[in-house]
Amino acid sequence: MLLLLSIGYTNTRNDMYYKFTQLCSYLKEKRVDAAIVESAVGQVNYIKCILKDTEENITFFNECKEFFYAYASNIIYEFISSEYEEKIIKKIVKDSYYYLENKEKTEIIKRCNSLMSGSGTFIAGGLISSISCKNSVIKKIQDYLDNNQEINIEGFVRFRLKNIMSELNVIVDKVVEDYVLEREYSEFIKLLKYFVDIQESKYEIVNIFIKDDSKYQITNEDDLDITDEFFEDFGLDTSGNMSHREDILISALITSSPLKIVIHGFENINFKESIDTLINIFGDRMILCSGCDKCKELVGLFM
Incomplete structure (x- = not known):
């Protein structure tokens, strides 16, 4: 058997396992006899993608290799985004925007997470920053997997993604700026509505x-x-x-x-x-x- 990739992570969620199972199913459709195995050592969970060690399977896998690692990088990024980026965003909002009401903080965190996942609305500068941050992380994962078949996600985030805090700071600032402008606009419109309602109409x-x-x-x-x-x-x-x-x-x-x-x-x-x-x-x-x-x-x- 040939090890394709081993991912270590300290989390009980099985989202990654399910997605790698789908990836292996796709490879099997392409006549690549791949399988996925899940195990645990202490508090660390491992997902291992393995390949049946035959010349035919290796040949087919080499044809799919670029797709496999690109898809794997995206799966790992999604895990990092949900497990680490969301926590960092919450910390930034809590520390930098402590003066906002709790419901405002919740809304800002929600918008930041939506923006990072690609489901948020366009925010000038914020969308570009989020795409840049996402692409930067995925590129680092891909570069790492080019030279390593094993990745410990916690260690990777700690030592390879040191600049993620500053990148997420930019995104949070953009979201807050947009949120404040939106709130000010809403308050201004309410004031104008009130003025119009109490005004005597000059024309029918x-x-x-x-x-x-x-x-x-x-x-x-x-x-x-x-x-x-x-x-x-x-x-x-x-x-x-x-x-x-x-x-x-x-x-x-x-x-x-x-x-x-x-x-x-x-x-x-x-x-x-x-x-x-x-x-x-x-x-x-x-x-x-x-x-x-x-x-x-x-x-x-x-x-």
């Missing part, structure tokens, strides 16, 4: 017609053009030459607090985030028109 209905260059035409409930009147306190150049038009549009809508806002020509909008902000502020008072006679008539005026 405001129709906003938008062309693809973000020029606006505003009409009221009587279909009268109120564009100049609507923006008179904000100095908006209605010809469309002024920058930050969407910010001024949001300010004008908040100030006038219409009972209903209808956005026409929605497909021409190039500031989707601003529309999302308006929906968060005005809720059911916001309507995105999917196409009507007014759209065809008034959007055409900009052509």
